[in-house]
Amino acid sequence: MNLFVYGTLRSTYGNPMAHLLRQHARLLGHGWVPGRLFNLGWYPGATYEPDSSHRVWGDVFQIVDESILTQLDDYEGIKHHPDDEYARREVPVHMADEAVSCQMYVFLKVDGHQTLIESGNFLER
Template sequence: MNLFVYGTLRNTYDNPMAQLLRQQAVLIGHGYVPGRLFDLGWYPGATYEPDSPYRVWGDVFELTDESVLNQLDEYEGIEDHPDDEYARRNVPVQMNNEVVACQMYVFLKADGQQTLLESGNYLSKH
């Protein structure tokens, strides 16, 4: 299974969860999904919107051990509760000239009040 990450789990981050992901997965490349990327303070949130003029850029990892998803879900605050900020969803990611099926932590609380990062690349914020 592939996982598309666009924020603090990206390959260049050195927090414990990003390290865990690198240990349990193989970076297979970079790509984007149509959607919007928001600055939520010390982390981002991204939507998946098939018709969006914006792109969200990130890294695609192939998970070698899917049990790591439980820890990543906890990190993202997924509790299957109506107040969850994120949900893990299936999305098509554009990588070079191919579309790759991935899962992505989709931001659920976009209401127009968040700061849009028009570049779509959380790494360019820093």
């Protein structure tokens, strides 16, 4: 299973959850999805919008030990409740000349009050 990450779980971050991901996954490379990236303070939220002209840039990891998904879901606040900020969804991620199927934490609470990160890259905010 592959996971696309675009914020605090990216390969260059040093927080404990990013470190856990690197321990239990293999970085396959970088890619993008059509959608918008929002600055939510110390972390971002990204939408997946197949027809969007905006791109969200991130890293693709191949998960070696899927048991870490529970911890990652907890980190992202997923409780399978209508008030959840994120949901983990399957999306196609563009890498070089191919689309790779990945799980992605999709931001659900876009209401027009978030600040768009124009570059689509949380590392360049």
